Amino acid sequence: MNKAQENKRTMFIVTQSYCRDNKALWDSYIPFNKSFGAFESIIEEINQYAGIQIVPTIGAAQDKQEDRDVLEQKMVKLFKIVSGYAAITGDQTMKESVNYTASFLKRQRDTMVVNIAINLAQIIDSNLVSLAEYNITAAMLDDLQASISQFKNIISIPRNKLVNRKGATQKLRTLFKEADEILKEQLDKLIANFEFSHPTFVQGYQNSRMIIDLGRRHRAANSDDTTGNTTNNVTKVE
Numbered sequence: 605m606n607k608a609q610e611n612k613r614t615m616f617i618v619t620q621s622y623c624r625d626n627k628a629l630w631d632s633y634i635p636f637n638k639s640f641g642a643f644e645s646i647i648e649e650i651n652q653y654a655g656i657q658i659v660p661t662i663g664a665a666q667d668k669q670e671d672r673d674v675l676e677q678k679m680v681k682l683f684k685i686v687s688g689y690a691a692i693t694g695d696q697t698m699k700e701s702v703n704y705t706a707s708f709l710k711r712q713r714d715t716m717v718v719n720i721a722i723n724l725a726q727i728i729d730s731n732l733v734s735l736a737e738y739n740i741t742a743a744m745l746d747d748l749q750a751s752i753s754q755f756k757n758i759i760s761i762p763r764n765k766l767v768n769r770k771g772a773t774q775k776l777r778t779l780f781k782e783a784d785e786i787l788k789e790q791l792d793k794l795i796a797n798f799e800f801s802h803p804t805f806v807q808g809y810q811n812s813r814m815i816i817d818l819g820r821r822h823r824a825a826n827s828d829d830t831t832g833n834t835t836n837n838v839t840k841v842e
Contacts, residue, residue: 605654609780611817613654616647616783622812626805633797639790646783653779656772668758672717675751679721680706682740682748686727689738701727714759721752787813 605613623630623640630636683702690699702724709717728735728745792813798806 605776608817609776611815612780613647613650615813615815616643616650619787619809619812620644620647622808626808629798629802629805633794636791636794636797639786639794643783643786643791646779646786650776650779650783653772653775656769668714668755671751671755671758672714675721675755676706676709676717678748678751679704679709679717679724682724682728682744685738685740686724686731686735689731689735693734698727698731714755718752718756718759721748721755725749725752 620643630640683704686702687699690696690702704720709720712720725745725748728740728748732740732742732745795806795809
């Protein structure tokens with residue numbers, strides 16, 4: 605969320621808390637009760653999407669790089685052994701199929717590394733009996749395949765997190781607008797029912813609806829519905 609939205613969310617929470625503290629006054633007033641319930645549901649959603657928005661992608665990217673490094677190390681070792689086997693047996697096609705260096709792998713995209721690794725695993729699997737003499741075992745093949753699967757599963761995570769954060773940002777704009785509409789079009793109007801019977805409660809409610817930003821106090825009615833941006837003018841909530 606941007607700073608203006610954080611300021612507005614604070615106002616939402618303050619208003620929510622104030623109304624909760626005075627629930628005995630309005631609990632039997634069904635229209636207000638229903639509107640406040642809807643307002644609280646939106647606040648809960650805002651908190652959920654705000655949590656998604658701040659999830660860091662750095663950790664996932666680091667995990668992906670670590671898994672890739674492990675996979676590449678295993679691949680380079682096996683490339684050398686299989687290449688030696690191919691040279692001894694005179695299998696030029698196999699030798700060309702495993703002619704990759706560590707530096708070459710470093711320059712490739714994640715998906716290309718996966719494809720090369722899968723091809724290597726297939727070559728080893730097809731020649732496992734012969735490669736046993738070169739100390740390439742079924743356990744080593746299983747270990748390679750496990751690393752391939754691990755890397756395949758994680759390569760999409762950082763991107764997915766970025767997509768989720770973008771979706772959360774868009775959803776938050778909608779939720780802020782919905783919360784504003786409930787406050788301005790419903791609760792701010794329905795509170796008038798208490799102006800004569802509980803004027804102190806009404807004044808407290810209006811105070812809770814003020815957005816505090818950079819040392820200024822702005823009425824919520826002057827804030828942008830979508831972004832949460834506040835203006836410099838102060839207008840009484842009516």
